[in-house]
Amino acid sequence: MLYSVISCTFLFNVILPANSTEREVRVYSGRHYNTDRSVYKKFAEETGIKVRLIEAAGISLVERLKREGKNSQADLILLVDAARITNAAKANLLQKIESSSLENDVPAGLKDPGKEWYALTRRVRVMVANPKVVDVSKITNYSDLADPALKGKVCLRNRKSPYNQSLVANQIVNKGQEATKAWLNGMISNVSQPFFPGDISIVRAVSKRKCGVGLVNHYYVARMLAGVNGRRDTLYSRKTSVITPTPAHVNISAGGVAKYAKNKAEAVKLLEFLASPKGSKGLAAPTFEHPLKEVNQNQIVKNFGEFTPDGVTVEELGNNNAMALRMMREAGWD
Ligand SMILES: [Fe+2]
Incomplete structure (x- = not known):
């Protein structure tokens, strides 16, 4: 591979909603921001779907997915950078999904025409x-x-x-x-x-x-x-x-449903949540990124x-x- 492995440390974390049900979604995330967790927590509270999070540098996540193949536990893949997410699709690690809410919430140019990935932040x-x-x-x-x-x-x-x-x-x-x-x-x-x-x-x-x-x-x-x-x-x-x-x-962070997702419906639901105006803002505001359709309102970013x-x-x-x-x-x- 052309990238080097930045980190092999995988953090494993379970975020439980107040009234947990059996439904869950496992997220492999290359977004290394603690503040993302509050967005997952909100999703869990609203839907009752547990979010299990595994974080690592983008390239090691991709390598891990390739290695795990059909045995992978991943349902939703989040990666930073256009090349990483498009390469994940080319490596056949993602699957096509049909979602009118994703199509509405993610602007043209920031989503896969083949419907395998969608941008979440800019x-x-x-x-x-x-x-x-x-x-x-x-x-x-x-x-x-x-x-x-x-x-x-x-x-x-x-x-x-x-x-x-x-x-x-x-x-x-x-x-x-x-x-x-x-x-x-x-x-x-x-x-x-x-x-x-x-x-x-x-x-x-x-x-x-x-x-x-x-x-x-x-x-x-x-x-x-x-x-x-x-x-x-x-x-x-x-x-x-x-x-x-x-x-x-403008570059992106983006998400797609894993090829062998065992909780596909839950993964689509979480992806829809993250790409929604509320979800995208929840991810982007604390990290000083820009949401999909708005500009970050923090004065420090505005000064740029x-x-x-x-x-x-x-x-x-x-x-x-x-x-x-x-x-x-x-x-x-x-
Ligand atoms: Fe970065």
Whole structure:
């Protein structure tokens, strides 16, 4: 596989409603946010369906599903990133479901035309810059990261990150292969240090002036500013500016019913709940993501500016993932 295993630790947790019945749904989740549990709890209270949660990094969940095959206990699969969910469908780990409520609640472009997966939340790939290192007014779009004026000043997360793979796929769809290749070559030649392991480390490096600008998902900066990661990260993040490109590349977290789900009806019901306006907001509000149809109302996120999604569908991002990876490798993106 192309991804590395980030974590093999599986947390097992049972959330019981007040009047538990025999009905249950087992969720394999790559969404590593404790706040999701309150949404499951609400679902359990409203429906009487128990939610059993198994959390792990997205790729290890996918590997586990492949290994378990027909014996898998998973009913509902939740993953972050367009490439991960579309690859799960391609690997035949999901099944087609018929649900008018999902079709109504999930906007076009954020769901599988084959009805195997549906987006639940949205996240914007933004640029984070240090005004003391770079001229922020000259950086408005992803393409500006290839500007020779930024020589030695660009920090990037490593190629394994599906977030960057999806951004490159997005640029392939928007601009074509030739322009994307030129952009990659220019941007990579502006990188002067080893590629970073995560988005948070990019924000820290930018704030410490180890570089001037990097690419991150917007909610990482929001979480740091809000103090979720502790005071030191709050101070770091305050030294940075977030630049939201117009239009912006929007990625998703998404869910689908497992191929061999033993509790299919319950899994569909939970997926419908999570994709509903109330459910999507319940997932996205505390994590600083955006719900499917609204914008996160937290002032920290609002300060990043409005964003206009560039219209590339999640399906297109998935279809261009292999090409994106190949082009990243060829450009020297390690
Ligand atoms: Fe993330």
